[in-house]
Amino acid sequence: MRETAKAADLLDWYDVHARDMPWRVGPARRAAGERPDPYRIWLSEVMLQQTTVAAVTQYFNRFTARWPTVADLAAAEDGEVMGEWAGLGYYARARNLLKCARAVVAEHGGRFPSDHATLLTLPGIGPYTAAAIAAIAFDAPETVVDGNVERVMARLHDIHTPLPAAKPALTAASAALTPAARPGDYAQAVMDLGATICTPRSPACGICPWRAPCAARAEGTAPELPKKSPKKAKPVRHGIAYVAQRSDGALLLERREDRGLLGGMLGWPCSDWTEGATADAPPLHADWQTLNEEARHTFTHFHLRLRIDVTQVDMTAAPQRGRFIPRAEFQPGQLPTVMRKVFDLARVSLVNFG
DNA sequence: GAGTCGTGGAC
DNA sequence: TGTCCAAGACT
The missing domain is CATH 1.10.340.30 (Hypothetical protein; domain 2)
Known part of the structure; x- marks a missing residue:
């Protein structure tokens, strides 16, 4: 014993x-x-x-x-x-x-x-x-x-x-x-x-x-030990992140709703993230350029592949969603990781972010 | 009970 | 690369 x-x-x-x-x-x-x-x-x-x-x-x-x-x-x-x-x-x-x-x-x-x-x-x-x-x-x-x-x-x-x-x-x-x-x-x-x-x-x-x-x-x-119940496989979701820069360097960001995924966090305006086809949802009318590389990120219950669309707009731009954050106030460290990944891929296309 | 909800490190 | 995992809470 x-x-x-x-x-x-x-x-x-x-x-x-x-x-x-x-x-x-x-x-x-x-x-x-x-x-x-x-x-x-x-x-x-x-x-x-x-x-x-x-x-x-x-x-x-x-x-x-x-x-x-x-x-x-x-x-x-x-x-x-x-x-x-x-x-x-x-x-x-x-x-x-x-x-x-x-x-x-x-x-x-x-x-x-x-x-x-x-x-x-x-x-x-x-x-x-x-x-x-x-x-x-x-x-x-x-x-x-x-x-x-x-x-x-x-x-x-x-x-x-x-x-x-x-x-x-x-x-x-x-x-x-x-x-x-x-x-x-x-x-x-x-x-x-x-x-x-x-x-x-x-x-x-x-x-x-x-x-x-x-x-x-x-x-x-x-x-x-301990034994655990088998886990469900993660599906792949697709979406589009929109990175808009104004001529004064400001970047278009939006505060997400206080619930659900990334709730309350700052991020780039995005389309819905779905398993099927992605519906375009740009936050303003502009000449959007799609980057060659997608942002990849894995959440707890799905994989995400984000297409990144970038544009430069003038001071008259009036976004339907989000607000322009002055260049001096923008801190990538305040973004959740998936949004920071988008920024890291988009920054080479931005002015003053060499 | 099962699904939702992030991220980075270990292997 | 993919998979699993970490001092859980909330719905």
């Missing part, structure tokens, strides 16, 4: 191997009584949703430098926040980030609530993020279940039921292990373990603090 996994063994490992992150108060500082800033924990957890630590770090540092408190963020303009989020993806997170910051200020006196149920009522905070904030920022005995925890628990108990059906069992397994003491460090420890040792491919079982109690390690099934 294998021994039972103990939270204490994982915490001992975490005390030595905890990774350094800008928002994290490590085990040593935590033991000395230092508390994490709930604002920074919340911001980091939202950014980390389906996103790697490496990608998040730079965005986190820029956000906190620009908006040091939740009140600062709540007072920001929508476009400023969306522009700062550009490139990080899943833009509903940024829209909900602002809604949440404003709700914390308006309804909670500028202080984040500490209990799971109240956190869950805030925009962009789901079961995982509510538990993470409660556990990490307030040391509440909540069970955090993210992709790492699912993988670690599936292996620890050699659970072959595919996700998402296995989720309740994996949650129960993790809850049974959550200690009354240091639940915040425990949550971070499981996630660090999943990110560095109990990895999706080629797990480093030989140096795992839970190698002795791990059922999948004993069965040799660790690399194939």
